[in-house]
Amino acid sequence: MGTLRSAAAWGGALWALLLATLGCSAGQPLGGEPTCTAQPLAKYSITFTGKWSQASFPKQYPMFRPPAQWSSLLGAAHSPDYSLWRKGQYVSNGLRDFAERGEAWALMREMEAAGEKLQSVHGVFSGPAVPSGTGQTSAEFEAHSRHSLFATVPQDTVTEITASSPSHPANSFYYPRLKSLPPIATVTLARLPQSPRAFPPAPGLGGGGNEVADSLPAPETPLDCEVSLWSSWGLCAGPCGQPGAKSRTRYVRARPANHGAPCPGLEEEAPCVPDNCV
Template structure:
């Protein structure tokens, strides 16, 4: 036997083991290895931007008005997922997205932490009682748990929410100082309602989590259906700022310019989304009226289902007449 074969085999095993090791330490979609200091603290500010100007179609004004649930989030490693586009929502996420009930989702987080050691800590922020407003909290991440995920329910809605999936706050050997993200609506795939106030109608079988866009679902009844727009305006925003601490006392983060930038952005007027008029189908033609032996007229009507807003297309005529032969002439 050639003496080089055992050496070649050993070398091949080294390559295989090294490859397996790199795969094991870097699952699909995993964060890069974080070598920053073990712990970092962040302030999180959630800003609702759900206004009647930006989203005029079916904007909820009463019972209940537009608002946001409490924010529920987790710091975790890459082997845990709170939610993910294209995957099925867990039972806990279903309860939260449909009814705002957080207990099952929190139990799922705690179980993942106990079983897989993949969760570092759970955090929450208060509800926002209107479509526009802010809520804030603080959270802690670890070098082995540098990802942040959270969800906020859109109220009222069938099973719609906004959130962040596995945002990595670590960049190699350092923690990111500030991150700002625009947020857009998602459908949890567990309820088939089209509008904010739809009654409960379970999706069977359950669908995957999907992003709601200006053209999807492609149905005129959908509350977010704005076919004239290429993309929806952001319905919310989140900003995370690293909090620096000293042994003596708390020192606010040195992000004055960034904070002022966010204040300027938040003070800008909301985008005016054009909303076209929507009318019903025509009614059937009415009776033909007129003297016998002469042409008469008959009419049909339709009504306005959605009033136009923000320079949207105006409503067409709501009544139409045509000539006819009078009815019941002797």
Template sequence: MEKLMLLCKYSAECWLAILALLCCVCSLPLDVDPVCTVEGTAKYRLVFTGKWSQTAFPKQYPLYRPPAQWSPVIAVTHSTDYHIWRKTEYASNGVREFSEKGEAWILMKEVEAAGEKIQSVYGVFSAPAIIGGTGQTTSEFEVFSRHSFLSFIVRIVPSPDWFVGVDSLNLCEGDHWKESLSLDLHPHDAGTDSGFTFSSPNFETIPQEKVTEITSSFPSHPANSFYYPRLKHLPPIARVTITKIKGNHIDSLPPPYAQFNLVPIGNEIEDTIANTPLDCEVSSWSLWGLCKGKCGEPGIKHRTRYIRMKPANNGTPCPDLEEDKDCDPDNCV
């Protein structure tokens, strides 16, 4: 701008050109959601589908103590000035406790405080846990124009501090409510625990890091349970479908036991997701053994390593597990 001012120091035409350019820049449309002008409320059904199968995610897949499963869905309907969690920002204490331990008390206190202070929260609801990596759980909720956004979080169990969720999904589009939406979900790291694997012991991250999405190559450490360097993208670990209920009313709820009835979808998942290639993983080499041989003649020493994970689905085969090396025999005078 300083250079333009110097160039235009003695030219009125130049100043007019700059003013015209600034007007054009200021008039460019902003990438924001349009104001919701729809009247009344809308009722929706949320269906959360777990797609965390051993076929799609074979590496270190937790089979027991505890097996792969999902926490209850914790969801909030709110306005634009509230976020239960945000990528690239620090997780709150409530999100920390929920993503690490599945405890929602602090998170609920945070939601309640936001609703009381800035009236940004309209409603809180949940859906039952899924006792397995695959399955479905559902709930129904209400939104209105001033609080047309939906956010939720679901803990991956077991995990250090990993979760899936949605931040600020707008269900309003100008003067009407959206009929339905479906989103694939991928794992996120809350940035509060430094464990690499599903069953890692508690290892607090100091200082706390920001919320990040876990990918097939990030964190770039072979021990990471989601590290699949041969994949460009991880397959979705879950999916959420939001459907507007016809007639703008909530249907009669099913019997209480039906809310906890899991719908197995394992076959559907295996049909739609290609088998994930799993490369062989081996341990570090052992120390070299004693040098064996006759005095005065070349000897041989030996070392080994073992398979930590066998290859699957056309993954890279295992390398040699034994190695020899020439040496001078030990204990020779």
């Protein structure tokens, strides 16, 4: 099973990728017939929770054109010989279109083709997009109940997705006061009871899968004031032959938020002696 979700960011787009594999037993031969069709299928729910808010990431938070948002949830239950993406390898054209533009049709055709030719994809599932930076979307799917991932982790699993901690002040996720950044999203994987009447709704969702919930609480991340470098000193002003003063200025690059450090002075003066008297 692979899932991918994307978010529009300031000055462009921030795309993030989550990939996991679910399928038949590890001993299944590559390209062979699935060995787990005779075993009962287990039903699972996957819930993506976006936590990208102005309170959690106030620096350069995208408000419009485009605002902070997450794309639709798309994944597949498949055998071990198939993957949507592998680390260190180029992505397919369909996955590239989904990550860069949020268009899922080419990726869905690729998964369907793998299911028809290789018998590797056993089912495709999807969930609606989240139109803001915070909210939830979920989907339900079936996979082999004896998969090693669920045999070792019987209870619900929650995976946090965090942005990298950049070292440059111009980056939107540069928060030097924080030892670690808060999660930008979480993915919850849960096994559902076999009875269709006993399916619990995903956390935060009123009616179960394939829904979107907004206005989730988010932690407040302090943002310190950021100022530019000082300008060069101006001309020395004052009466000829007497001590004068010169000044330099700087401007605010980012205003403080969530109880961050206030802005320092934006103007500075220094004594001088006029060197050009008229």
